[in-house]
Amino acid sequence: MKQPLQSHGISTVDDFDACVVRSDSSSIREFTFTVADFKRISGLIHARAGIALNDGKRDLVYSRIGRRLRALRMTSFREYLDQLESSGDDAEWQAFTNALTTNLTSFFREEHHFVRLAELLAKRAPGERMLLWCSAASTGEEPYSIAITAAEVFGTLKPPVSILATDIDTQVLDTASQGVYADERIERLSEERKRRFFRRGTGENQGLVRVVDELRELVTFRQLNLLDPRYPVRGPFRAIFCRNVMIYFDKPTQYQVLSRMVPVLADDGLFFAGHSESFFHAGDLIESCGRTIYRKAQR
Ligand SMILES: C[S@@+](CC[C@H](N)C(=O)[O-])C[C@H]1O[C@@H](n2cnc3c(N)ncnc32)[C@H](O)[C@@H]1O
Incomplete structure (x- = not known):
């Protein structure tokens, strides 16, 4: 279920939605990834897993979800997200979730x-x-x-x-x-x-x-x-x-x-x-x- 971003308590990012996110001023990315796409992903993963993604995670999101786009031969994040939300494909929802978790751990952490x-x-x-x-x-x-x-x-x-x-x-x-x-x-x-x-x-x-x-x-x-x-x-x-x-x-x-x-x-x-x-x-x-x-x- 999609909810308005404000209700997720996620800090808002640059509102210039049409801007294509770049890792630096010189490199244009393989896939179109707008600020609106990032906000949409943040809202979806927050509603599904409780995970709050801050602005600093944009590169990480691009790289992790970018792999899904490559696997599905898609060219834009919007296309991927539209399909994700309309298809009800459980396997893809799981892949989306798996892609966005942080799994850092170790043996006897906090001994x-x-x-x-x-x-x-x-x-x-x-x-x-x-x-x-x-x-x-x-x-x-x-x-x-x-x-x-x-x-x-x-x-x-x-x-x-x-x-x-x-x-x-x-x-x-x-x-x-x-x-x-x-x-x-x-x-x-x-x-x-x-x-x-x-x-x-x-x-x-x-x-x-x-x-x-x-x-x-x-x-x-x-x-x-x-x-x-x-x-x-x-x-x-x-x-x-x-x-x-x-x-x-x-x-x-x-x-x-x-x-x-x-x-x-x-x-x-x-x-x-x-x-x-x-x-x-x-x-x-x-x-x-x-x-x-x-x-x-x-x-
Ligand atoms: C940083 S790891 C911590 C692992 C281990 N507990 C430790 O402290 O070393 C966080 C784990 O929480 C899981 N996780 C995140 N959201 C979750 C949720 N809503 N329900 C269950 N597990 C979740 C992630 O998949 C990830 O494996």
């Missing part, structure tokens, strides 16, 4: 969270299978870091945890479920972690590592848009990782997302946020209990 997670896992009740949710899993480094932490706490590759890993982007989920990475992605991990949790590729897979099968089996990957009004997930989750995705959402959207997550968070569960995210505006739902760590508001 202090995994120390706290390990303390939480160590408190497992006898016989309990602990449910954990990684809600912006990207290419998988985060859910596998959760799995590694669990394997270390319980001293086995089959720890009593189940990890649900979700993302809106189907392309990153494909990468995540394969669990194959360039070996420099794990270079900062200890030798012990590399040896226990990864297998090195040989021959044509030289330079690649694969997460061991036992850890991959702990993780279930599913697509889930955090903007959806209902989440088809069943908790209660002892931990929810929701890191470095809420930064793309405005505060009312963050509040709505939290109001859907908190009911599936266990009463003694932990909610892990990204390093620059804070939720003091949602104090009736969650409260801080550590550096970018939250728990259910204790009423």
Whole structure:
């Protein structure tokens, strides 16, 4: 559904709509890409995924959506957007969304969270299978870091945890479920972690590592848009990782997302946020209990 740009809270760009966007004054681009096209794309991705694109993202948008135009042999952004909006083509909408997500991640990013997670896992009740949710899993480094932490706490590759890993982007989920990475992605991990949790590729897979099968089996990957009004997930989750995705959402959207997550968070569960995210505006739902760590508001 298209909404007026103002309602998305997106800062407006140059209103000279007829202007063809150029990367610099000397280079004219392959495709016609007007300021109006950029505004239209910003509005569509904001309505669909909550992602707010500021003016600084124009080059990125040109390059990412330009690939779709090339694949579809189109010559202008307007043609592409007209077809996208009129066709109702789910596959192209997904390709459009995948093209505009930012998927930066790494193993054990914000390491202090995994120390706290390990303390939480160590408190497992006898016989309990602990449910954990990684809600912006990207290419998988985060859910596998959760799995590694669990394997270390319980001293086995089959720890009593189940990890649900979700993302809106189907392309990153494909990468995540394969669990194959360039070996420099794990270079900062200890030798012990590399040896226990990864297998090195040989021959044509030289330079690649694969997460061991036992850890991959702990993780279930599913697509889930955090903007959806209902989440088809069943908790209660002892931990929810929701890191470095809420930064793309405005505060009312963050509040709505939290109001859907908190009911599936266990009463003694932990909610892990990204390093620059804070939720003091949602104090009736969650409260801080550590550096970018939250728990259910204790009423
Ligand atoms: C910057 S990455 C963060 C990855 C990981 N959580 C971390 O902190 O390293 C943000 C991820 O959020 C996902 N994302 C963006 N909008 C989303 C939405 N509406 N619903 C679910 N995931 C979304 C993107 O596809 C991307 O993989």
